[in-house]
Amino acid sequence: MCLAYPGKVIEINGCEGRVELVGNQYNVNLVLVPEVAIGQYVLVHAGYAIQIVDEEVARETWEIFNQIDEKLA
Amino acid sequence: MDNIQNILEHLFRQAALVDRTIRIMEICGTHTVAIQRAGIRSLLPKNIKLISGPGCPVCVTPAGYIDALIELAGRKDVVIATYGDMVRVTGSKSSLAAQRAEGRNVQVVVSASDGLAFAMENPGKQVVFAGVGFETTTPPTADVILRADQKTIRNFSALTAHKLVIPAIEALLVSPTCAIDGFLCPGHVSVLIGADAYKPIAEKFLRPCVVAGFDALQIIAAIDRIVSQVVEKQSLVENIYSAVVKPEPLLSAKKLVDEVFATVDTEWRALGIIPESGLAIKSRYGEFDSQKKFHISIPVVADPPGCRCAEVIQGLIDPVDCPLFGRRCTPIDPVGPCMVSSEGACQAWYKYS
Numbered sequence: 001m002c003l004a005y006p007g008k009v010i011e012i013n014g015c016e017g018r019v020e021l022v023g024n025q026y027n028v029n030l031v032l033v034p035e036v037a038i039g040q041y042v043l044v045h046a047g048y049a050i051q052i053v054d055e056e057v058a059r060e061t062w063e064i065f066n067q068i069d070e071k072l073a
Numbered sequence: 074m075d076n077i078q079n080i081l082e083h084l085f086r087q088a089a090l091v092d093r094t095i096r097i098m099e100i101c102g103t104h105t106v107a108i109q110r111a112g113i114r115s116l117l118p119k120n121i122k123l124i125s126g127p128g129c130p131v132c133v134t135p136a137g138y139i140d141a142l143i144e145l146a147g148r149k150d151v152v153i154a155t156y157g158d159m160v161r162v163t164g165s166k167s168s169l170a171a172q173r174a175e176g177r178n179v180q181v182v183v184s185a186s187d188g189l190a191f192a193m194e195n196p197g198k199q200v201v202f203a204g205v206g207f208e209t210t211t212p213p214t215a216d217v218i219l220r221a222d223q224k225t226i227r228n229f230s231a232l233t234a235h236k237l238v239i240p241a242i243e244a245l246l247v248s249p250t251c252a253i254d255g256f257l258c259p260g261h262v263s264v265l266i267g268a269d270a271y272k273p274i275a276e277k278f279l280r281p282c283v284v285a286g287f288d289a290l291q292i293i294a295a296i297d298r299i300v301s302q303v304v305e306k307q308s309l310v311e312n313i314y315s316a317v318v319k320p321e322p323l324l325s326a327k328k329l330v331d332e333v334f335a336t337v338d339t340e341w342r343a344l345g346i347i348p349e350s351g352l353a354i355k356s357r358y359g360e361f362d363s364q365k366k367f368h369i370s371i372p373v374v375a376d377p378p379g380c381r382c383a384e385v386i387q388g389l390i391d392p393v394d395c396p397l398f399g400r401r402c403t404p405i406d407p408v409g410p411c412m413v414s415s416e417g418a419c420q421a422w423y424k425y426s
Contacts, residue, residue: 029184032323047183060286061317
């Protein structure tokens with residue numbers, strides 16, 4: 001439950017935004033990372049971005065998320 | 074960072090210097106799953122024992138809380154908005170899934186925001202958001218309560234059972250039966266609370282604390298660091314997930330949570346009441362507190378007869394030592410909370426052992 005997934009911020013509209021993750025887009029709340037800019041990567045947990053990370057961390061997190069989450073499903 | 078083979082070799086050399094069992098507790102359900110999935114136990118020296126602590130939010134949410142949600146679900150025009158993880162958990166008699174099958178309104182949401190949006194789209198319904206979990210899910214609950222307040226949304230409230238990780242670890246450590254040598258600290262909860270939050274555990278209780286991510290390399294490296302600290306008789310906070318976790322807490326989240334919630338004593342399933350380990354909605358935001366709005370309380374409910382989840386999550390026994398494990402209690406027909414959740418110690422043990 002406490003595993004965040006990474007996404008690339010592609011849209012910001014106040015505290016609301018959209019992230020892209022392997023071709024899919026999701027709504028994300030950005031209230032916890034007010035300094036985020038379009039093009040940056042964030043970790044998203046329960047619909048809220050909790051941290052800005054670099055692209056490499058985002059990629060690694062995606063690989064882990066993919067492995068663990070298929071087991072959680 | 075070194076490769077796994079080098080780290081394991083170092084770990085074996087260090088562990089050989091200690092002539093007893095070193096007991097390491099992970100306090101994040103995602104670590105529990107990652108450890109089982111990667112078969113990490115089988116790679117470790119024989120005298121290292123990994124224990125799954127109270128790190129699964131579903132497992133530690135008390136049965137009485139589920140009972141209260143079910144009672145609300147039975148009221149006219151009430152819709153329960155809940156994270157999917159909670160739907161199968163049974164209270165003293167039933168689960169939200171069973172209630173939904175009987176026609177009650179239970180809406181699964183992926184975020185607190187979706188719960189609030191659902192309320193705004195359905196003004197004729199009273200939406201109760203089931204706010205559970207640790208420090209990762211608390212800021213979203215605070216955010217939706219603040220937004221509901223700002224927008225004067227009268228048909229939204231939250232029944233909360235949010236919990237704090239650090240007081241739970243401290244409660245384990247003050248128990249006279251505690252035999253834990255160090256802690257593998259959660260990855261993403263630590264983003265919110267900051268790695269420095271573990272300093273009291275390291276400094277007051279003299280236990281090594283290592284924050285790690287979720288891949289096998291990080292987990293094994295963290296175990297190696299904990300064992301090395303045991304060998305050196307040190308108790309420090311180390312953060313090997315520093316690309317993601319900072320020393321300090323996420324201030325934006327802390328500000329939201331401090332505005333909406335106050336620290337209270339709270340009940341943990343299987344562990345009982347732990348002082349100052351939970352959060353309650355401040356009276357200022359009382360109209361968004363489902364307990365006040367609907368005049369209900371969360372009853373204290375005994376654990377199922379024979380269930381030994383309490384001992385499992387304190388590291389006193391392994392899941393297989395419970396007489397119900399794998400016989401009366403399975404993931405298909407779970408008895409105890411640790412078998413219900415995919416991140417529960419018993420279910421992870423059952424699936425991967």
